[in-house]
Amino acid sequence: MKYIVETKDLSKSYRGKQVVRDVDLKVPKGCVYGFMGPNGAGKSTTLKMLLGLVKAGSGEAAIAGKTMNQRNRLEILRKTGSLIESPSYYGHLTGRENLEIVRTLKQAPEKEVDQVLKLVRMERQQDKKAREYSLGMKQRLGLAAALIGRPELLILDEPTNGLDPSGIQEIRELICELPKRLGMTVLVSSHLLSEMDQMADYVGIINHGQLIFQDRLEALHEHSRSRLLLKVMNRTAALKLLEMRQIEGRVAEEGILIPELSDDRAAALVQALAEGGAGLYRVEERQKSLEDIFLSLTGRRASL
């Protein structure tokens, strides 16, 4: 597989505290890669290291096959657009004037300003001063700036942060369109699993600075699928019955957790538990929260 971003043992420490630890990111070309993790997990620091905004403590990062260093950083980043944390803009300039500055620095053709304005649906607000924009508009302006120069790779750090639901939807649609319409790869970070579910093809999960999961979105769904919680009077009998039916049961504080079953298998199991003396009195469906997934992934880190 061809990776547009590839890091090897990327690490960073601040005052002796390691915030990013041996991260091996592999972003396939032409996809939307969701980089997830709770706040403070090391997402922004990793993305900043990719852009050379933060110096890596150790390890290396390659973009489009070229290992980045101080000498070739700008040359490599010329094919990259980015929006890190909050949008960057000059409040006293209009949206268009802001984009003209980026266009001049990127040495992109003049027509690109109109093209990106159209792409982010900002043509009508282009002559308004940026400080008068709503947060959503500023975010779109930041996205437009990142799109100038037709980059092969777009790095977006929490682009929907602080947006209202309609703004989130708009940005999300736009991100999903980019690989298909312009052939770009989008590396987007978020702390929301639901958001990634609607955008990403691949996901990477970082927790306490460590990349604990990296695979296709479907593989993550395996981890996030729901479980059934069996509440029984006699756990020993219930576990024995589950073993007989080759169903993996895990004893939790509230009861026994088993993987999700098809309706007919669930019905047969309920009947068997009732008739087998397990004293089944309740069956609950448990959907794993993001936190649960993080916890389970952290526990399984060695095997991932």
Add this chain to the structure above:
Amino acid sequence: MLREWKTEWMKLKRRKAGLLVLAFLGFTFLWIGWVVSDADALDLADGYRWMFSNLSMINTILLPTMLAMLASRLCDMEIKGNTLKLLCTLEKKGTLFDVKLLTGGSFLILYVAAELLLLLAGGRLLGFGRPMEARHAAYFLLQNISVSLVIYLLQVMLSFRFENQIIPLAAGLFGSFIGLFSWFFPDTSLFRWIFVWGHYSLLHFTGYTWDEATRVMTFYDVEPSRAALGMVLALLVFGYLICRQLFVRKEV
């Protein structure tokens, strides 16, 4: 570098940086006008030396404040707009620092050159007795540009360091007071040497005697201190190298 410099001027649209410089220039010449308003024939006879003496002191008071405001105009737009993260992916950090200095330096050079030209024009208009000496003009440029560049460098660092621009502006005002006080100390006084704002007075090139009986001021030439000039130039070079390195190393 030219491309980056071009964008620096694009960013300055509506920032009224030129207006700020013009306002200070206007105020300076209103002050000079007030000084000249009660001049007699004796004063005008050696008008240029008299004016250089006054203008050096006025610049010592006004330039630190103007430079603080100018640096703030140029730098706080990057802080407020969170633009360093974007710019540092498009241009070298060192280049960004250089163009900030170059832009502010251009305003400064134009300002001092405009003072000199206005002085020449005023001298002709008022009929100053002796022509302006070329070395005086050169000393004036050297005195005001070199010291001001060191101060501007300091102000750029402060404006980038503090989100709240009150602190760099307060530093500018503090510098104006220090600069003014420095004129009341002798060349040998440590006060003139330790504060960068006092270096305007160290590089003075005219002196005067005051005859109390006749109430006549007589101006004479003073050779600017080479040691002071050497120190200012060393401060400029090393200050630039250190500040640039600090700016480049700072993570955004």
